[in-house]
Amino acid sequence: MDDRLEIGGLQLESRLFIGTGKFSDYGVLPAVIRASRAQVVTVALRRVDFDNPGENMLDYIPSHVITMPNTSGARNAAEAVRIARIAREAGCGNWVKIEIITDQRYLLPDNFETVKAIEILAREGFVVLPYMSPDLMAGRRMAEAGAAAIMPLGAPIGTNRGLRTRELIQIMIAEIDLPIIVDAGIGKPSEAAEAMELGAAAVLINTAIATAENPVAMAEAFGLAVDAGRKAYLAGPGATATDRFARASSPLTGFLSET
Amino acid sequence: MLVKVNGTVSEIPDDFSIQQLIKLKNLPANGFIVDLNCMLVQHQDWETTKLKPGDEVEFIRVLGGG
Numbered sequence: 001m002d003d004r005l006e007i008g009g010l011q012l013e014s015r016l017f018i019g020t021g022k023f024s025d026y027g028v029l030p031a032v033i034r035a036s037r038a039q040v041v042t043v044a045l046r047r048v049d050f051d052n053p054g055e056n057m058l059d060y061i062p063s064h065v066i067t068m069p070n071t072s073g074a075r076n077a078a079e080a081v082r083i084a085r086i087a088r089e090a091g092c093g094n095w096v097k098i099e100i101i102t103d104q105r106y107l108l109p110d111n112f113e114t115v116k117a118i119e120i121l122a123r124e125g126f127v128v129l130p131y132m133s134p135d136l137m138a139g140r141r142m143a144e145a146g147a148a149a150i151m152p153l154g155a156p157i158g159t160n161r162g163l164r165t166r167e168l169i170q171i172m173i174a175e176i177d178l179p180i181i182v183d184a185g186i187g188k189p190s191e192a193a194e195a196m197e198l199g200a201a202a203v204l205i206n207t208a209i210a211t212a213e214n215p216v217a218m219a220e221a222f223g224l225a226v227d228a229g230r231k232a233y234l235a236g237p238g239a240t241a242t243d244r245f246a247r248a249s250s251p252l253t254g255f256l257s258e259t
Numbered sequence: 260m261l262v263k264v265n266g267t268v269s270e271i272p273d274d275f276s277i278q279q280l281i282k283l284k285n286l287p288a289n290g291f292i293v294d295l296n297c298m299l300v301q302h303q304d305w306e307t308t309k310l311k312p313g314d315e316v317e318f319i320r321v322l323g324g325g
Binding site: 019020021022023026029042043044045046047048050053054055056057058059067069070072082086087089090092157158184204206207 | 265
């Protein structure tokens, strides 16, 4: 069965996207990407620090992997659009993750400005994946505006708190006819598997891999978890009891101890 | 002449090119993006693109992000 994920006209084998932030050393990225089997990674754009110009991140991303710049740092649609255009012109391809944030405490994205940015960038031919606070109506607006997928958060960025917004994500999966990719908050492979079991199209993981004791091993674990969760979803899990009573798994007659 | 470099007003020699500014800032030969007054300047044009008073130059790089 062909279960590839289609986004922006491309067929992806992997439903695990990886963020490249917080790694102690860019040198570990090729091994992380290989272990995870991810085909999409996010990057950021920032001003060069003249005292510490740093290496070129793009040197560490294999050529077959899609580089998706995020618009982190943008506080409104205009700033996000500018970052996206710079990234594309600089050779980062036409995929873009819209990230518009003014809230510095929870880093929750601004859904309203995100819709505006999608409208502009989709018209300019970008493949737009907006990071958003899970909300059905906002998701519908983003879909109408031309988003290629919708990326609701599971919990605030970097918290590893899992699928705190689980039920809102479930609603979006049921009601929006676009890939729903859980982005932010997933802290463990089991949570990634859970997101996939709920019907998410993919997950985007950064902190949980970058800050693991062994990022390469953790990347592999996430890759396997995403596969398992997806297979479970397609296999159709059995019903969950609404009461606390057992339903026997072995026959209730012909017991050996009967007299 | 005064130009803005990465948001900060800087005094640089008149008729400086992008390439000369890169050298002045001790930047490596490549691995970053140059945006001049909201337009990207391609690598091959760094030598010949001269800065004017009031220009706003941004040196941008791609780095790790989620």
